[in-house]
Amino acid sequence: MAATLEMTYREALQKSLYEEMDLNADIFMMGEDIGRYEGTFKVTKGFFPKYGHRRVVDTPITEAGFTGMAIGAAMAGLRPVVEFMTMSFAILALDQIINHAAKVHYMTNGVVKCPIVIRGPGGAAKQLSAQHSHSLEGWFAHVPGLKVVAPATCEDAYGMLKSAIRDDNPVIFTENPGLYAMKGSIPDDQSFSVPIGKANILKEGKDISLIGYSRMTQVNLLAAELLEKDGIDAEVVDVRSLLPLDTETIYASVRKTHRSVVVYEDWRSGGFGAEIAARIAEDCFDHLDAPVGRVGGLNVPMPYARNLELQCIPDENDVVAAVRKLG
Amino acid sequence: MAATLEMTYREALQKSLYEEMDLNADIFMMGEDIGRYEGTFKVTKGFFPKYGHRRVVDTPITEAGFTGMAIGAAMAGLRPVVEFMTMSFAILALDQIINHAAKVHYMTNGVVKCPIVIRGPGGAAKQLSAQHSHSLEGWFAHVPGLKVVAPATCEDAYGMLKSAIRDDNPVIFTENPGLYAMKGSIPDDQSFSVPIGKANILKEGKDISLIGYSRMTQVNLLAAELLEKDGIDAEVVDVRSLLPLDTETIYASVRKTHRSVVVYEDWRSGGFGAEIAARIAEDCFDHLDAPVGRVGGLNVPMPYARNLELQCIPDENDVVAAVRKLG
Amino acid sequence: MAKSAVKKSTESPAELEQFYRDMLFIRHFEEKCNVVYRQGKAGGYMHVYIGMEALAVGWMNAIRKGDDYVITAYRDHAHALLLGTDPVKVMAEVMGRKAGTAGGKGGSMHIYDPDNGFYGGWGIVGGHIPLGAGLAFASKYRGDDKVTLNFMGDGAANQGVVFETLNMAGLWDLPCIFIIENNEFAMGTRLEYHAADPELWKRGLPFDIKSVRLDGMDVVQMKKDATEIVEEVRKTGKPYWVEVMTYRYSGHGAADNDRQLYRTKEEEQKAWERDPIGRLEKLLLDRNIMNREKMEAIDAELVDRVEKIYEEADASPFPDLEEVYDNIYSDMDPEKGH
Amino acid sequence: MAKSAVKKSTESPAELEQFYRDMLFIRHFEEKCNVVYRQGKAGGYMHVYIGMEALAVGWMNAIRKGDDYVITAYRDHAHALLLGTDPVKVMAEVMGRKAGTAGGKGGSMHIYDPDNGFYGGWGIVGGHIPLGAGLAFASKYRGDDKVTLNFMGDGAANQGVVFETLNMAGLWDLPCIFIIENNEFAMGTRLEYHAADPELWKRGLPFDIKSVRLDGMDVVQMKKDATEIVEEVRKTGKPYWVEVMTYRYSGHGAADNDRQLYRTKEEEQKAWERDPIGRLEKLLLDRNIMNREKMEAIDAELVDRVEKIYEEADASPFPDLEEVYDNIYSDMDPEKGH
C-alpha cells in the first residue's frame, strides 16, 4: 500500500491535471480566465506559466462558442479539458454539449470519438444568488452519450479526473465550490486512478443507507455522526458516478439496511436524486422497511440573503430529520 | 352542458389562439416561419394574414435572441406566445428561459411579472434523428418559477392554452407532434378553460393506475383496452400539468388501485417520470402492492432508421408488458 | 465612425455642480460598498463603478428618467441611484436586507426599480441584452416614444446573443441604444485578449446600425453625445450601437484582490490621470465655477450622506425565513421543504 | 469587398468535363433522393442541393481532398459525394440502411466520412460552426497546414454562436474558411426578412477577418476564387469569411411542398436562368469542348449510374434491432429496455 499525501481537493485536481498534461501533449485546457488570472476558484493556478497560452487557453466569454471549438478539436483527436467558471454557465453551452459532444459518436455509428472533459464548480457557493448557483449534474446524467461524475473526496478528485481525461467519451466532471478547500489524503502514486462507474461505501452501517454524491456525501458523513449519538448506525454510500450509475453497490447497501435516504443539493423536484430513489423503490421493493427518503434543495431560485440561502441548501440536520421521519 | 365541436388537436390550439388574440391586443406571437410559412406543423396557419407582421412575428433563426426579446416584452407588460419549431431548439434558449423568465419574478421579489407562453412540438416526430427528437418537459418541470403543461386531448389543448396565455407566469406548453392530427371534441363555449395544475382521470379502473401525460396518455388509453381483454381494469390518469403537479389526484388513484405504472416518452433515466414514481413510492408506500413501474424511452440518442426509432419510443405493448411485470 | 471632436461646453454652473455631486456620490457609495463587503456585511459577487461614473451620469441625464427604459448587467448600483432609486434600498439590497430593492433576494447584482424605469441588474454576461431589446420592442409595439438604454461590458459584447439581438433590432427598427461600457477588461482578461478587433464600435455596422465610439471619462462631453443619440433614436425609432471608453479603478468585483495578475500598478496610475471626477474638478476650477473649499464641503457632505445611508440600511432587519417561498410565482406557492 | 471581375478561364477541357459530370451527378443523385422520399423509402428531414451544385464542386476542387477538413449542416449529400464517399453508402444512409455511412442511425442530415475529411452532416442550425473552428484549432495546435471549410446557410449566419466563433477565429488566427451558401432563403423566410443587412459578407469585418462575396452559380469562377482563398489561408493560417450567392430550386426540404408560400413561380423561373449546369453547358458548347450528343450521353450514363446506386442501396438490409444500443459510448453499453 503506497504512502499518502495530504492536500486539499483543489490541489488534488491540480496534481491530476499536471500529471495528465505532462503525460499527453494532446491535452489542453480552455476556459474563461483560467490562464493569466489563474481561474476564479484558482484550480488552474500555475498552469499558464508552465504550459503557456498554447495549452492553457484563455477564452472570451462565449461559452457555446469555445465549448463547440473544444468539441471540434476533440473530434480531430485532441483531448480538451474545458473549465466553466461555474457550471451554471454550462446552460449557455448545453446545445453544444448535448446535441454535439454527446451525440457525435452515435450519429457517426462509432466512427468519430469525442474525448472531452467539462469541469467546474457545480452547486451553490456563497450568496451568488439565483443565476449562479445551479446544480446541473442531473440534467447531464439524463443524456445518453455523456458520462457524469461528482467526486466527494480528495482521493476521488485526483483519481477520477485522471479517468475522465483518459476517457474517449465526453465526461462532465462536477466539483462543488464548498469542497475545494477541504483537506484529505491521496495515494502517493502517479499510476493511481479511480474508475468511472463505481460507487463507494465511505462508512459501513447496518441501520440505514445515506446515499449522495459530491459535497452531500460529506454532509452525509456528518449526519452519520449525529445519528451515531442516537444509536443509529448509518451506512454512507458515495455514488461518485451518476452516469453510469452503480446500482449494484447502492442496492446491496439498501438490501442490507432496508432503509435509505437519497441526498442531493439540486432542487428536490426533478433532481437526479429522484431517479436514484425511483430505482431503489422499484428494484428493492421487497427489501424496504420504509419509503425511500429524499433530501434535496428547496424548490426555490437561490436567494442572496445568507439566512435565506442557508435554508435552501440541505445540511446534516435535514438529513437526520429525514431519517427520523422514516421512523 | 354546452354543445361540443369536433376538431383536431391542431385546430383546438388554433381556436384557442384566435380567441385569446382577439380578446387581448397585448398578445403577440413570435417564432421561426410561423407567419408567411404558416409554421412547420401549421399550427399558426392563417394568423399572419389576419393579424399581420406586428402581432405574428417571423424571426431569424436565433432562438436565444428572440426568446429573450419576448421575455423583455413580457417584462414590459406584453403577453408573447413564442413558438419553437420543435421544442428541441429550446435548448439554445434555455439560459433565457431558466435564468431570466423563470427567475425575474423572484429576483425582483415580485415587482416584475413575466407572462410568456413558450409552446411547440416536444418529443419524437418521425425519423428526425438525434438532434430533433428531444422531450425537454422534465428539465423545465425541474425549474421553480416555470409552469409546465402537456395536454393530451383536444379539449385540454384548447382549454389549457387559454389558461397558459392568461397566466402571469412563464408557462411551457408542450405539444407532441403525434397529437396534432388527432381528432376530438371540445365544448362550444369560448369562456371554457382548463385550469393549470389539475390531473384528470380519463378512464376509471380498479386494478392499476396508468399515469402519463401528452401523447403517452393516449398510449395508456390503448394499453387499458388491451388490458381489458385480460380482465385487468386499468385507471388512466392524465397528469396534464407537470409543474405544478397534482399529486392529490395521482395519489388518490394509486391508493385505490394499489398498483401503478408511470409512462413517459423522454429518456427513461432521469426523466420526469422518475420524479412522479419517486413521489408515489414515498408518499403511497403503505398502499402499494407492487413497485411503481416505469415505462420510458430507451436511453439512446434517437436513431434515424424507422425500425430503430420505433424501438426507442414507448407504445401500448411496452405498457402492457410493464403491467404484467408487476404481477 | 469614431467620434472625437469635443464641442465647447454650454452647461450651466448648476448643471455642472450636479454632475459633480452625482459622480462623487456614486464614488463614495461604491467605496462604502467595498468597506461593507470587507466587513462581511455583503457577500457573493459585488461589482462597483469606481472610475466609470461619468458614463452613467452622462447617459442618465440624457433620457426621460422614469419613462425611458434602462437595463444593465451586475455592475448596477450607479444606474439605479441615478434613476432615483432610494439609496437606502440599494445599500440594503447589497447587504441582503428585507428593506432592499428585492427584499434581500437579489443582492448587489440584481437591483431592480421598474417604477423608475430600471429593469435590472442581471448576472449572466450578455443575457440581458435581448431583454433590453424586448423592452424596446414593447415601445414600438405600443407606439410610444420611449427609448431603451441597454448597457453591457466589453466582455459581454462577445456573447452570441448580443449579435442575434443586433440583427433583430436592425431588422425591425427597435428604439434601443446598445451601450458598451468598455473598461478595457473582462474580469482578468484584457480587451486585446478577448476581442479579435478591439474597436468594438464596428460591430454594429454589418447590421446596418449607426455605430460610434465615445469618450466616457468626460462627463460634459458624455452628456452631450448621449443627448444627441437619445434624441435621434427617439425620432427615428432606429437602434444605435455605442462603444464608450472608460476604465475601472477597482478590482473586477469585491472578491478580486489581485489586479496585478492582469495589469500593472503603473498602468493603473496612468489611468488615474483620466479620472472623470478629477477632470471635472479641473474644469470647475478653471472656469471659477467652484473652489477647493466648496469641493471639500460637498465631499464631506456626501461622505456623511453615504454614512447615514449605510447606518439606516444596517439598522434594518434581514428577511424573515418564511419569505424564502414568496414571489416565485405571482399566484401560487412552490412545494415546501427539503 | 464584393468581388465581381471575372477572369478568363484557363481550365482544361478535361477539367471542365469533370465539373460537368460532378454537377450533373449531384443533380441526378438529389433528384433520385426526392423520388425515394416520395416513395416513403426515406423519411424525416431531407434537404437536397439542386441549384447549388457549382458551389460545392468549386470548393471541393480547391482543397486537398481527404486531408483538409470539411464540415457542413444537414444539406450535406453533395459535400460527401464530392469528397469521395461511396455514393451507395450515402444513399443507404438516406434510406436508413445498415450499409449507410452511419449504419442508418443518422439519415440524410447526418452523413459523415472522416476518412475523406468530412465531419458531417449536422442538424442544429449554426451549431456545427464552432466545431469546424475546432477542427482548424487542432490544425494550428499540431502545426500542420490543413485548411478547414466550414459551410453554413444564410439563415445560419444569424446564429450567435457563429459570431462567437468568428471572434475566436480572428483572435487566435485559425485556418478556417467560413462559407455561407446564400441561397436566399432560410426555409420559408426570405433573406430580407431574416437579415438586417442582406450583405452577409460584411459580418466578418468587425473581427478583422478578410471577407468577400462571391458568385456560386459559375463553377469555373467558383473554383478559381476558392483556390485563391484556400491557398492564402493555407499560407497565412488566418480565417476567411466568404458569402457565396446561389439558389435552391427545390423546396427547403423534401417535406416542403408549398414553395409559393414564400416565392413566386416567376421568381423561380427567373432563377433557372442562372442554373449552374445550364451555364456550364453553354460554355462547353461555345468553346466546342462538348456537343449536345456528348452531353446527352453523359446524362444518360449518370442517370443509369444513380439508378444502380439506388438499387444497390435499396437491396441492402435495415439495421438489426440490437444495433440500437451500439456506439452510444466507445466503451460501454447504456442501460437497456424501457
Ligand SMILES: Cc1ncc(C[n+]2csc(CCOP(=O)(O)OP(=O)(O)O)c2C)c(N)n1
Ligand atoms: C455567461 C457568463 N459567463 C461568465 C460569467 C462570469 N463573469 C461575470 S462578470 C465577467 C466579466 C465581464 O466583463 P465585462 O463584460 O467587460 O463587464 P465588466 O465586469 O468589465 O463591467 C465574467 C466572466 C457570467 N457571469 N456569465
Ligand SMILES: Cc1ncc(C[n+]2csc(CCOP(=O)(O)OP(=O)(O)O)c2C)c(N)n1
Ligand atoms: C437551432 C435550429 N433552429 C431551427 C431549425 C429548423 N431549421 C432547419 S433548416 C432551417 C433553415 C436554415 O436555413 P439556411 O441556414 O439558410 O440553410 P439552407 O437550408 O437554406 O441551406 C431551419 C429553420 C434547426 N434545425 N435548428
Ligand SMILES: [Mg+2]
Ligand atoms: Mg469590462
Ligand SMILES: [Mg+2]
Ligand atoms: Mg438558405
